[in-house]
Amino acid sequence: MRFGRALAGACALLSVAALPSHDPADAATPTKYVTGWVPSWGITAGTASLATNAGIIATVSPFAYSAVGAATFAGGAEPLIDSITSKVPAGIPVVPSITDGTGKGVMAGIMANPASRTQHVEAIVALVLTKGYAGIDLDYEGFAFTDGTSSWPATRPNWVAFVRQLGDRFDQIGKTLSVTIPPIWANGARGYTVYDPAGIIDKIDELRLMVYDYSVGTAGPIAPMSWVNDVITTTRNLIGTSNMPKVQIGVPTYGRNWVTARTGTCPANAALGTVSVLQRNADALIASRGATPVRDASGEVRFTYQQTFTGTLTNVISVPVYTPPNSTAGAVAPADPNALAPALRLTPPGSTVTCVVTRTVYYPDAEAVAARAKAAIDAGTAGIAIWALGYETPETWARLQNLAP
Numbered sequence: 001m002r003f004g005r006a007l008a009g010a011c012a013l014l015s016v017a018a019l020p021s022h023d024p025a026d027a028a029t030p031t032k033y034v035t036g037w038v039p040s041w042g043i044t045a046g047t048a049s050l051a052t053n054a055g056i057i058a059t060v061s062p063f064a065y066s067a068v069g070a071a072t073f074a075g076g077a078e079p080l081i082d083s084i085t086s087k088v089p090a091g092i093p094v095v096p097s098i099t100d101g102t103g104k105g106v107m108a109g110i111m112a113n114p115a116s117r118t119q120h121v122e123a124i125v126a127l128v129l130t131k132g133y134a135g136i137d138l139d140y141e142g143f144a145f146t147d148g149t150s151s152w153p154a155t156r157p158n159w160v161a162f163v164r165q166l167g168d169r170f171d172q173i174g175k176t177l178s179v180t181i182p183p184i185w186a187n188g189a190r191g192y193t194v195y196d197p198a199g200i201i202d203k204i205d206e207l208r209l210m211v212y213d214y215s216v217g218t219a220g221p222i223a224p225m226s227w228v229n230d231v232i233t234t235t236r237n238l239i240g241t242s243n244m245p246k247v248q249i250g251v252p253t254y255g256r257n258w259v260t261a262r263t264g265t266c267p268a269n270a271a272l273g274t275v276s277v278l279q280r281n282a283d284a285l286i287a288s289r290g291a292t293p294v295r296d297a298s299g300e301v302r303f304t305y306q307q308t309f310t311g312t313l314t315n316v317i318s319v320p321v322y323t324p325p326n327s328t329a330g331a332v333a334p335a336d337p338n339a340l341a342p343a344l345r346l347t348p349p350g351s352t353v354t355c356v357v358t359r360t361v362y363y364p365d366a367e368a369v370a371a372r373a374k375a376a377i378d379a380g381t382a383g384i385a386i387w388a389l390g391y392e393t394p395e396t397w398a399r400l401q402n403l404a405p
Contacts (some may be wrong), residue, residue, distance in 0.1 A: 001336040022167065022177075031056040032405045033373075033383025035208075035248055037097060037388065039063045040080050045280075045390030047087035049276025053397050054089040056404050058383065059206075061137045061178070062094065070116040071123040074101055078131070093134035095178055098124070100140040105147055107140060111158040121166045128175050135176025137208070138163070143253055144182050144192045152194035160199040178206035180250075180385075185230040187237060201239045201246060208385045209235065211372075212252035219258040219360040221298035223251070228372050232379045241380065251384045253279045253391035255300070255363020264355035267311030272357065278391045282363050291361075297332035299372075301365045310354040366392075370399035377405060 035058050038046035048185035050060055062084045064077035077096075085094050100107045110116045128136055143155050163179060169179045179200065197207055211231050214225045228249065236244055255277040265273065277285060282301070286293055289305035296302040364372070369392070373384045386392065 022171065022203060029179070032056055033377065033404060035059045035061070035206075035322070035383070035399060036386030036389040037061045037063045038084050039388050040077075042388060042390040043080075043084055043087075046388065047084060047390075049389045049392065049397070050088055050092060053401070054092060056401060057092050059093045059095045059134070059176070059178075060084075060088055060286050060389070061097045063097050063099075063139075063388070065096055065098040066350075067098055067107070067120070067140075068101045070110045070119040073098065073123070073127065073248065073341050091244050095135040095176055096133055096316075097136050097139045097180070098139040100142040103143070103146075105151065107142055108147055108151060108155045108158065111155070111162045113235040116163050117158070117165065118160070120404035121162065121169055124166060125169050125173060127401055128170075129173060133175070135170065135178060137180055137206070138166075139180040141182065143194045149194075152160055156194050156196050156199075159194065160196050163200040163231065164203045176206065177204045178208060179204050180208040180210060183209045183231040183235070184238065185227065185234045190206045191231075191234075197235065198238045201243045203257070205246065206248055206382065207235075207239075207243075208248045208250055210249055210250045210387075212387060215362065219256075219260050219362065219363050221296060221300045221302075222255055222364060223372065224298035224300070225368075225371060226298070228375055231380075232375060236379070244380045245382055247376075247379075247381040248383055249372065249381055251372045251376075251386050252364055253369060253386055253388065253396065255279070255282065255361055257285075257359055257361045258299075259357055260304070260360040261358035262355050263283040265313065266355035266357070267309055267353050268314045270309035270355060270357065271307075277361055277363050277370075279363060279365065279396065280391060282361070282365065282394050285361070296362065298362070299364075300362050301368065302360065302362050303359045304358060307357045307359065308354065308388050310352065311358065313349055313351045313353045317399065366395040366399050369396050370403060373403050377403065382386070 034053070034056050038060060040063060050057060062081045064080045066074035066077070068087075081094070081096055088094055102110070110120055124136055127133075132329040140234050143152070143159065147155065164238060167177050181197065182192040184193055201207060209231060211228050214223055214227055215221055225307050232249065235247060257275045257277050259274070262272070270403070285291075291303040291305040293301045293303040376384050
């Protein structure tokens with residue numbers, strides 16, 4: 001935006017994937033154009049989506065493993081995957097995701113050393129073979145969001161060397177290699193170039209692009225349609241039209257809810273943080289707040305509402321410290337009224353206070369998801385990757401069913 005033995009039934013489900021060759025012609029069949037992630041906190045809803053929409057789902061990725069060293073994965077994920085795979089309909093390959101849990105600069109260091117890089121490759125291969133998975137989805141976001149852009153020139157060639165080495169090993173064992181990365185846009189001028197999709201595309205089977213989280217810190221669309229189209233065009237220019245059947249466009253089924261204004265003094269019980277809004281819960285929020293949704297220019301739904309909070313002030317307001325001037329004058333100059341600050345009004349702790357908070361929500365509804373899926377299909381990609389399965393509404397699935405090529 002993240003461990004137990006496999007059940008006997010799950011093992012059978014994991015063995016159905018065809019052996020990959022990294023050829024774009026081996027991409028998902030036309031009708032099976034949807035994939036996505038099932039997070040640990042949404043197993044029930046996520047697996048229910050699989051059960052009712054198996055006809056258009058190409059693969060599924062439990063969001064479970066985390067690499068914490070060159071040959072070590074975080075414990076506790078295998079029972080999670082087992083609980084998901086036991087509910088996956090026959091015919092849907094399970095390709096678990098591995099995230100980077102090593103900390104700032106650690107994974108970059110592992111990949112910079114040929115010995116530790118090989119150790120990491122073999123650890124992933126051993127995991128896939130031991131558990132019988134159809135493949136692995138790499139979701140190493142630390143380079144983009146933790147290490148800092150100054151590290152990218154050094155990390156980029158080592159990342160490419162790692163993925164190409166892993167791709168060769170997956171060819172040897174007949175497994176699917178998926179790579180999830182944040183996107184590049186503006187014809188390569190903006191985005192997360194450290195992941196160099198052109199340098200790895202011939203060694204992988206799936207390239208999943210995280211075309212979401214366009215707006216995080218301030219209110220705005222999650223995946224504006226203009227940005228989605230820009231990412232698609234830039235990706236085609238980077239990897240070539242012949243490789244577009246390997247691409248899966250990441251589509252969000254969630255939104256965000258920001259505080260965009262407030263008046264008065266807020267008590268301790270005032271909720272002022274940014275929160276997520278799942279697509280399936282948005283209609284209930286709109287109804288409960290009496291909000292009026294509109295179609296934003298981004299293609300997403302936008303609405304605002306207000307909340308009033310009344311309660312007790314608990315924080316202590318400190319009086320600003322007076323700092324005398326360094327020197328004194330023989331006479332006092334007349335005060336400049338334009339420079340006088342307003343009087344400070346101090347509300348003592350324990351007082352009853354009230355504030356009115358305005359919140360703004362952006363989220364992609366069924367129509368917005370369908371528009372992004374159609375853009376992916378029209379661009380000749382393998383389809384879409386949903387973050388996250390189980391967040392969506394039945395209407396979204398109905399529209400995706402109708403779009404199946």
